[in-house]
Amino acid sequence: MRDYDSRDNVMMFGGMPVTKIADEFGTPVYVTDEKRLRENYRKVYGAFAKHMDTKVHYACKANSNLAILKILESEGSGIDAVSIGEVMTCMKAGFTPDRIMYTGVNVSNEELKAVTDLGVMINIDSVSELERLAKIRRSLPVSFRITTGVGSGHSDKVVTGAKGVKFGIPLRDAIGTYLRAKELGFDPKGIHVHIGSGGQSVEPFMEATEILIQLTNQLKDRGTDLEFIDIGGGIGVPYRPNEPEMDVDELGRNITEIILEETDVRKIILEPGRYIVCDTTVLLTRCVDVKDADGKKYVGVDAGFNTLVRPAMYGSYHHVAIGNKFGKACTAKYDVAGPICETGDHLARDRVLPNPEEGDIVVVYDAGAYGFSMSSNYNSRPLCREVLVNEGKAELIRDSERIEEQWRHQRIPERLIR
Numbered sequence: 117m118r119d120y121d122s123r124d125n126v127m128m129f130g131g132m133p134v135t136k137i138a139d140e141f142g143t144p145v146y147v148t149d150e151k152r153l154r155e156n157y158r159k160v161y162g163a164f165a166k167h168m169d170t171k172v173h174y175a176c177k178a179n180s181n182l183a184i185l186k187i188l189e190s191e192g193s194g195i196d197a198v199s200i201g202e203v204m205t206c207m208k209a210g211f212t213p214d215r216i217m218y219t220g221v222n223v224s225n226e227e228l229k230a231v232t233d234l235g236v237m238i239n240i241d242s243v244s245e246l247e248r249l250a251k252i253r254r255s256l257p258v259s260f261r262i263t264t265g266v267g268s269g270h271s272d273k274v275v276t277g278a279k280g281v282k283f284g285i286p287l288r289d290a291i292g293t294y295l296r297a298k299e300l301g302f303d304p305k306g307i308h309v310h311i312g313s314g315g316q317s318v319e320p321f322m323e324a325t326e327i328l329i330q331l332t333n334q335l336k337d338r339g340t341d342l343e344f345i346d347i348g349g350g351i352g353v354p355y356r357p358n359e360p361e362m363d364v365d366e367l368g369r370n371i372t373e374i375i376l377e378e379t380d381v382r383k384i385i386l387e388p389g390r391y392i393v394c395d396t397t398v399l400l401t402r403c404v405d406v407k408d409a410d411g412k413k414y415v416g417v418d419a420g421f422n423t424l425v426r427p428a429m430y431g432s433y434h435h436v437a438i439g440n441k442f443g444k445a446c447t448a449k450y451d452v453a454g455p456i457c458e459t460g461d462h463l464a465r466d467r468v469l470p471n472p473e474e475g476d477i478v479v480v481y482d483a484g485a486y487g488f489s490m491s492s493n494y495n496s497r498p499l500c501r502e503v504l505v506n507e508g509k510a511e512l513i514r515d516s517e518r519i520e521e522q523w524r525h526q527r528i529p530e531r532l533i534r
């Protein structure tokens with residue numbers, strides 16, 4: 117969690133008072149700091165690139181706004197895409213197909229065809245996918261996602277590398293699958309693992325990489341030389357005050373060291389999503405209602421789990437502050453709850469806050485990853501705005517939807533209209 121400056125008890129974000137941003141663009145609104153975005157990319161890239169040839173494939177499902185993608189494109193990033201929609205969105209933002217890798221799960225033939233038609237490399241998730249791809253197109257460079265049995269994550273819902281999960285090729289089938297791919301005429305270039313999302317320790321990354329190293333060397337003995345090892349994403353970030361941060365320099369040093377020592381592979385790919393965007397963005401939401409419910413105090417705000425689903429879906433902690441009473445003495449414990457008609461619609465629970473009142477701006481921290489990208493129209497609420505700030509200037513990077521747009525694709529059969 118970052119610390120922020122304030123002026124006259126107003127929190128500053130990207131060189132601007134949060135109250136000014138909220139007044140100008142309305143609430144709820146996601147606000148992203150361009151400078152921080154560039155810094156995060158450079159930090160994680162540098163941690164690996166100083167040791168070996170490195171490609172960072174930003175996992176764009178964390179935040180796929182075109183302006184944010186464009187900034188990362190200009191930094192030299194590549195892309196980890198998990199759907200044809202993400203592939204096309206990234207190409208719209210200026211990424212050429214050779215900078216994108218597609219890692220789907222339970223991928224349809226239509227999607228396999230569409231992705232390979234665009235010339236994007238496929239990271240194959242199953243033997244079924246391999247056999248189906250062979251009927252669509254062969255002699256492609258490919259990579260395989262291996263389920264090493266090493267999992268990690270901030271919630272059970274996002275541990276993707278453990279034994280028995282729906283993702284990837286089980287370890288015991290790995291070598292056989294590569295041999296089958298060669299038999300079918302494919303050109304295996306790499307090996308991939310994604311352990312999960314938001315884990316905070318270096319250990320699982322090391323364990324999973326060790327397994328990929330063993331497989332890489334076994335493949336070499338059988339005449340297949342791989343060009344890259346892809347360690348996936350999942351680098352966690354601290355959401356709570358005083359929570360330690362994972363040392364990406366240590367991660368980069370340790371991972372590249374074992375690859376360089378134990379294999380002939382000289383290129384590493386990593387796919388951080390959360391790490392790059394999480395702390396670049398805050399969600400600004402306005403207090404519209406205050407309530408004392410038989411002793412339980414509520415701050416009612418205009419963003420619910422339609423806008424930020426993580427607390428309701430994973431029980432995630434997001435730090436909150438009152439942007440216009442920054443640093444003021446806290447008065448009591450409150451729950452911050454939204455306008456969605458479900459009891460679970462909380463953004464934060466049991467937080468000490470400085471006398472919240474109607475009109476205050478509640479700042480939800482660390483909302484850049486899986487924030488806007490997981491938002492929905494539930495309760496027929498329109499998707500909110502997104503704003504980019506850079507050194508004291510703010511620009512709209514997504515307008516809010518109009519209510520009418522929610523009806524665009526719906527039809528009432530003629531016979532029901534009288």
Ligand SMILES: *Cc1c(COP(=O)(O)O)cnc(C)c1O
Pocket residue numbers: 175177178196198219310312313314348349350351387388389390391485
């Ligand atoms: C989601 C995902 C990532 C990124 O995970 P983070 O926790 O956001 O870093 C990377 N690779 C794959 C294949 C993914 O599905």
